[in-house]
Amino acid sequence: MRDEAMKPVQPAPVAPGSFDADERRLVRALETVPAVTIPADFVARVVARLPAERPVSLRPTWYGRNAMLLGAAVLLVALLGLASRPSSQSVLGLAVEWTLCAQFVGLVFWLSARYRNPV
Amino acid sequence: MHVDLSFEQLVRDHQAMVFRTLLRLTGSREHLDDLAQEVFLRLYRALPSFRGEALVTTYLYRITVNVVQDEWKRRRRDDRPLISISDDVSAWEERLEHPGRNAEEQIAEREFQMDVEEQLQRLSQIERTVLVLYHQEERSYEQIAAVLGMPIGTVRTHLHRGRKKMREALQERQTKERRAVCETKR
Numbered sequence: 001m002r003d004e005a006m007k008p009v010q011p012a013p014v015a016p017g018s019f020d021a022d023e024r025r026l027v028r029a030l031e032t033v034p035a036v037t038i039p040a041d042f043v044a045r046v047v048a049r050l051p052a053e054r055p056v057s058l059r060p061t062w063y064g065r066n067a068m069l070l071g072a073a074v075l076l077v078a079l080l081g082l083a084s085r086p087s088s089q090s091v092l093g094l095a096v097e098w099t100l101c102a103q104f105v106g107l108v109f110w111l112s113a114r115y116r117n118p119v
Numbered sequence: 120m121h122v123d124l125s126f127e128q129l130v131r132d133h134q135a136m137v138f139r140t141l142l143r144l145t146g147s148r149e150h151l152d153d154l155a156q157e158v159f160l161r162l163y164r165a166l167p168s169f170r171g172e173a174l175v176t177t178y179l180y181r182i183t184v185n186v187v188q189d190e191w192k193r194r195r196r197d198d199r200p201l202i203s204i205s206d207d208v209s210a211w212e213e214r215l216e217h218p219g220r221n222a223e224e225q226i227a228e229r230e231f232q233m234d235v236e237e238q239l240q241r242l243s244q245i246e247r248t249v250l251v252l253y254h255q256e257e258r259s260y261e262q263i264a265a266v267l268g269m270p271i272g273t274v275r276t277h278l279h280r281g282r283k284k285m286r287e288a289l290q291e292r293q294t295k296e297r298r299a300v301c302e303t304k305r
Contacts, residue, residue, distance in 0.1 A: 026235065038134055
């Protein structure tokens with residue numbers, strides 16, 4: 001920092017090697033957070049403008065996800081049930097089993113992709 | 120008035136972030152208060168459909184960007200010139216004051232900061248937004264992609280392109296200034 005403070009103020013001619021220095025200076029300027037003055041009554045004014053008829057809850061709902069998990073569980077149970085029966089060796093039984101299996105895999109993929117890392 | 124107390128807390132927790140993002144994206148302190156109120160009102164209206172898949176901050180950034188886009192459209196309609204951040208009560212100067220630096224350096228740094236602000240406003244909206252979210256707000260590529268609804272690769276492209284444009288513009292300006300100084304010395 002001391003070296004930096006000792007630098008001459010008059011800008012030096014642009015040299016090819018000064019690219020990094022320019023980039024750093026630009027990034028530093030971009031990272032400088034502007035100071036803002038927030039009115040003391042800002043929150044009160046926002047609240048005063050809210051529509052009165054609708055209370056707000058910040059609690060997120062998970063109805064869709066829960067329904068999906070329930071569906072996946074039901075499918076899994078059905079698959080296990082079908083697998084233990086001798087009727088599952090028939091063409092119809094196999095078709096049902098494969099259909100359920102495909103649905104189960106689809107649900108698991110969808111769930112894992114959707115809820116893996118919320119940003 | 121029946122308002123969930125947590126909403127008040129939410130406003131309190133995020134007001135500084137909304138104000139500074141709005142300031143950098145609009146480039147003006149004018150109507151900042153009104154715009155910030157609009158952001159929180161939109162958030163309030165949107166909360167019933169908020170399903171917890173994203174963080175509230177991501178949601179809030181998205182709303183802030185939308186409010187800024189509307190403001191830019193309004194300005195274009197009104198055909199009003201931009202008012203620089205530094206035209207009003209400027210806090211940049213205060214922030215740049217540093218006891219260890221001499222006055223000339225502080226002035227040079229202040230001028231550079233103002234140039235950066237000016238060049239930032241000359242970028243496209245999307246480039247400016249990406250630069251502000253990445254550098255000022257320290258959001259990750261993933262978060263910016265989620266806020267703007269675009270692929271991460273596109274975010275990277277806008278970031279590099281925006282920075283390149285700014286660097287070139289600032290270098291060009293510095294070269295012109297140097298030339299002017301040399302001519303006046305002769």
